Amino acid sequence: MSNSNKLQLVSFKVCPFAQRAAIALQEKQVAYETEYLMPGEDQPDWFKQISPLGKVPVLVVDGTPVFESAVILEYLDEVYAPQLHPADPLAKARQRAWMEVASELFGKQYMLVTAKDQAGFETAKQDLQAGLDRVASALSAEQPFFNGQSFALVDVAFAPLFVRLGILEKVFKLNFQSNPRIKAWSSALLGKDSVKNSVVSNFEEVFMMFVKKSDGYLVNHL
Ligand SMILES: N[C@@H](CCC(=O)N[C@@H](CS)C(=O)NCC(=O)O)C(=O)O
Missing domain, CATH: 3.40.30.10 (Glutaredoxin)
Structure with a gap:
């Protein structure tokens, strides 16, 4: 080490x-x-x-x-400490699997931004919402993070999704966080210094430039 x-x-x-x-x-x-x-x-x-x-x-x-x-x-x-993956092999395997789901949802969020027509946009929106609903069912009943009190590597994997959804919700009046458990998780992730400091200070501006450059249905119709 x-x-x-x-x-x-x-x-x-x-x-x-x-x-x-x-x-x-x-x-x-x-x-x-x-x-x-x-x-x-x-x-x-x-x-x-x-x-x-x-x-x-x-x-x-x-x-x-x-x-x-x-x-x-x-x-x-x-x-490097602190260890963020659970030590238990089964819990670790399960969380690795959910990290893959986060990657899949990054793809849906990308399609939401870049879809050129309404059909593509609506499909991406539904897929994203369905994915979040599935994740909600895997979260610990105890708030706020994936496992409850302790912040884990699976939370790291999902946090960038919520950073981008937060901006898209604010700018385009979308709502992906009607589920209270997802809302609590997202708020806790966005409140963490490690998440705030992981992007450039003008990230919202940089992300919105990317959204505008994508020239998709989202920026042209919403
Ligand atoms: N499976 C990869 C995905 C990484 C990925 O898709 N990166 C994108 C940017 S977000 C990329 O570098 N794409 C190539 C490009 O845009 O030229 C990972 O988890 O690191």
């Missing part, structure tokens, strides 16, 4: 997968540098060499690249 690795996070400012890594680093109070690339551009050769799938995030640990956000989270959780 080493706490003195030099860490560099390669990221896009709007990427929810990259935000996960930043939240875990913040939560564990680990020093790191962030290198922001621009989405949709031909990326530099050094990035192509360290990212086999051509995607962010990549966490470079003393020169060794680690890619895929869930893998990065698990690496950070093994090396």
Whole structure:
């Protein structure tokens, strides 16, 4: 175990997968540098060499690249305290599985923003709501986090979704949080310093620029 690795996070400012890594680093109070690339551009050769799938995030640990956000989270959780995954293998397996659901919902949220027509927008909205309803049924009855009182890696995985939904709800008068348990979870996640400090200070502006640039049904009709 080493706490003195030099860490560099390669990221896009709007990427929810990259935000996960930043939240875990913040939560564990680990020093790191962030290198922001621009989405949709031909990326530099050094990035192509360290990212086999051509995607962010990549966490470079003393020169060794680690890619895929869930893998990065698990690496950070093994090396840096506090441990955020449950120790019990079954509880851990279950939460890893729900982290995959979060990734799926990032995709639905992306489709909500980028859908070009009403049908695509409505489908994405329904899929997102249905997904949130499924997640609600998996949450602990005890509030506020996924497991109740303790903030876990599964909460890290979902938090970027709620950051973006919060902005979309405010700007476009949408409502994805009619379920009180989801609402309490979302509020608790958005209130955490690690979540607030995991994005650039003008994140809402940056995210809304991405929404406008997407030129979808959402920005043109709502
Ligand atoms: N499964 C990957 C997904 C990462 C991903 O989709 N990243 C997007 C940005 S949010 C990306 O880099 N896409 C390539 C591009 O836009 O050029 C993970 O969990 O890290």
